[in-house]
Amino acid sequence: MILTMADPVQKEKRHVAMFPSAGMGHFMPFLHLARTLAIRHGFAVTFITAAQNVSPTETAHVQRLAASGLDIHIVKLQINKSQEAEGDPFFAQWEATKASMPAFENLLTSDLLKQTPPVSAIITDPVLTPTLSIAAKFNIPTYVLYPSSAFNLGFMLHAPIADAQGFDFSDEKAVLQIPGFPALGATQIPQAFKVKDHIFRRIFLASGSEVPKASGIFVNTFEELEQQCLQSLRSRHDLPPVYAIGPLFLPSEDSSTWDDEAERRCLKWLDAQPAKSVVYVSFGSRSAMSAAQIRELALGLEMSEQRFLWVLRTSVVDGAGSVEAPVPGGFEERVGERGMIVSCWVPQVKILSHVSTAAFVSHCGWNSVVEGLCCGVPILAWPLFGDQMMNASIVVENAKAGSEVRKGEDGIVSREEVASGVKAIVQREDLTRAAIGLQQRGRIAIIEGGLSDKSLKAAFQLSK
Structure with a gap:
């Protein structure tokens, strides 16, 4: 039967x-x-x-x-x-x-x-x-x-x-x-x-x-x-x-299950920032960058003069060890309260949906793409491996809700490219409008x- x-x-x-x-x-x-x-x-x-x-x-x-x-x-x-x-x-x-x-x-x-x-x-x-x-x-x-x-x-x-x-x-x-x-x-x-x-x-x-x-x-x-x-x-x-x-995530459930120091620190800092002013930077749970790339990313964020919340992972999944001196000396002192760096798991949906968050620098893991777009946040795509290159093309070509960084011949994204990309992703109203449109349709999809x-x-x- x-x-x-x-x-x-x-x-x-x-x-x-x-x-x-x-x-x-x-x-x-x-x-x-x-x-x-x-x-x-x-x-x-x-x-x-x-x-x-x-x-x-x-x-x-x-x-x-x-x-x-x-x-x-x-x-x-x-x-x-x-x-x-x-x-x-x-x-x-x-x-x-x-x-x-x-x-x-x-x-x-x-x-x-x-x-x-x-x-x-x-x-x-x-x-x-x-x-x-x-x-x-x-x-x-x-x-x-x-x-x-x-x-x-x-x-x-x-x-x-x-x-x-x-x-x-x-x-x-x-x-x-x-x-x-x-x-x-x-x-x-x-x-x-x-x-x-x-x-x-x-x-x-x-x-x-x-x-x-x-x-x-x-x-x-x-x-x-x-x-x-x-x-x-x-x-x-x-x-x-x-x-x-x-989209397979439940915003209200995600944001109600976290109760740790990392969440409190992140949200307290975000609460103190102006609306739509913060660039959230995260490359997922498996990804860690070389020391050279971390240096360029840090200096690029500094050059951009944008506020940022950076989830920095210095250990890699493949067992190659940890990156020493992950950010340039004096970096955190120079950016001061304009930036925040954390090195542990954070409640990503809650950060992306925060009123202070303006843009998302992402490796374009699919969960991150879906969460970013359904929170109405434009994405600066920085794919690293796996399906992330395809996902980046969906963000840029299909959704028209982001742009992609350009890597040099050595595979490194320069500080200048980071700075210009971060500035543009915050300032381009067309990308924000596209992301907000997908947010509305994505939330409807969650319900219906x-x-x-x-x-x-x-x-x-x-x-x-």
């Missing part, structure tokens, strides 16, 4: 299992979706993590989720980490999580299918596509939550086709033509993907081949931001339904968009 959310004879809660991969970029959309399903739609949620792969920051978010009082149950799978790190343990965490599939299948059979109500759907990560075949054994609908853009999803789905056709991804002059999508230049393709035997390339190609087998694909975007890409995906007959369910009752009825045709 097939029952939908609106079926009057359905008396039990819907029970959904969610299984994200490692990394905040993947983790946060799953957390927000879990909260949304529980708060707005009354779902019971089992949130699964691979215990050894969860960072302290991820752990803190999971603990908040567990203490929220919602019908959300946390399960930790015990697994062994992969030894195949290739200089970046982040990708090894992906492999280790994939290695947890036997434990995941055992959890299904021994626990989740025996609960009342039993699990009736699974929402998995694009990195964890082996869950699709496991769920198929038990006839459980399984959906993929794609944590990045529809543009990047199109690339992932087309990459195995282009690879089979002999496309040379390492050719720096090649342009990849994906039907129905903007042309993809070599500089926008993740650098790791250009290395034939790289672990990221293997995972990405495998995911691109397996994701079409899902019952549906959820994408953390909204129609007005990526209409062309979404239409192109939906026109493909070899794909399951594609649902734009973004992909997670509405109507779309849930269409998506979750769940087996009883």
